[in-house]
Amino acid sequence: GEDVEQSLFLSVREGDSSVINCTYTDSSSTYLYWYKQEPGAGLQLLTYIFSNMDMKQDQRLTVLLNKKDKHLSLRIADTQTGDSAIYFCAETENQGGKLIFGQGTELSVKP
Amino acid sequence: DSGVTQTPKHLITATGQRVTLRCSPRSGDLSVYWYQQSLDQGLQFLIQYYNGEERAKGNILERFSAQQFPDLHSELNLSSLELGDSALYFCASSVGTSGLETQYFGPGTRLLVL
Numbered sequence: 001g002e003d004v005e006q007s008l009f010l011s012v013r014e015g016d017s018s019v020i021n022c023t024y025t026d027s028s029s030t031y032l033y034w035y036k037q038e039p040g041a042g043l044q045l046l047t048y049i050f051s052n053m054d055m056k057q058d059q060r061l062t063v064l065l066n067k068k069d070k071h072l073s074l075r076i077a078d079t080q081t082g083d084s085a086i087y088f089c090a091e092t093e094n095q096g097g098k099l100i101f102g103q104g105t106e107l108s109v110k111p
Numbered sequence: 112d113s114g115v116t117q118t119p120k121h122l123i124t125a126t127g128q129r130v131t132l133r134c135s136p137r138s139g140d141l142s143v144y145w146y147q148q149s150l151d152q153g154l155q156f157l158i159q160y161y162n163g164e165e166r167a168k169g170n171i172l173e174r175f176s177a178q179q180f181p182d183l184h185s186e187l188n189l190s191s192l193e194l195g196d197s198a199l200y201f202c203a204s205s206v207g208t209s210g211l212e213t214q215y216f217g218p219g220t221r222l223l224v225l
Contacts, residue, residue, distance in 0.1 A: 035216070042113070042201060043216040088154065097142060097208050098167055101154035 006089055006102035013110050018076040020105045022089030025070065032065065033090040033099065034074045043088065046074070076107075084109045114138065115217035117202050123223045129190040132220045136183055136204030142166070143185040144205075144214060145177055149198035160185055161208040192224045 003025045012018045024032070030051055035043040049056045049063045049072070056063045062075040076083055086104040114137035124130055136143050145157040147170075156169035160179035171177075174192075179185045189196060199219045205212040 042218040045213060045215065048213065097159060097205060098156040098169060099214060103153050
């Protein structure tokens, strides 16, 4: 079945770049998403990438997709303390709309 | 603010009880999805409705049921509650059902079963 894997923790210093990685198994995934969850809050859509793209840039966020290796990454440039949160990678099922989520990566940004 | 609203924000109840969680999708969205977030299972898809009809089912227990009303709001009913049902329940909405539309999430309902 479909599976999405992420590392659980990442700690960076303020001003550095953060790179959060994700691997997925469903080769027929259409869209891949990054969501952010702050403590006690819901899921905020950060960005997404269509499976026929290699890269997408959106201000401080860069998404890289390696379809061959089924690897997705989210790079946050100039990471700020306000970026501290849990980041979820998700893919859409090949048919239908349900999202398959990774376990989430907790990003800690130290001043 | 995603435009998806969920009530209540918090719910505390006892084992064996029944609760109803409510979700109003973004204006214009026809699809509603329910997800459960727990410490041991992570974020899991429960069920999807599109324009009043059930469209997809995930890891939803038989004790749980949902429906989508003509005004497109949705309710998730959880019955015979167990301690393990304590979780954050999210509702999301999207325009359609093809899987290509972005899902926007509500703030969630935190359920605690004592």
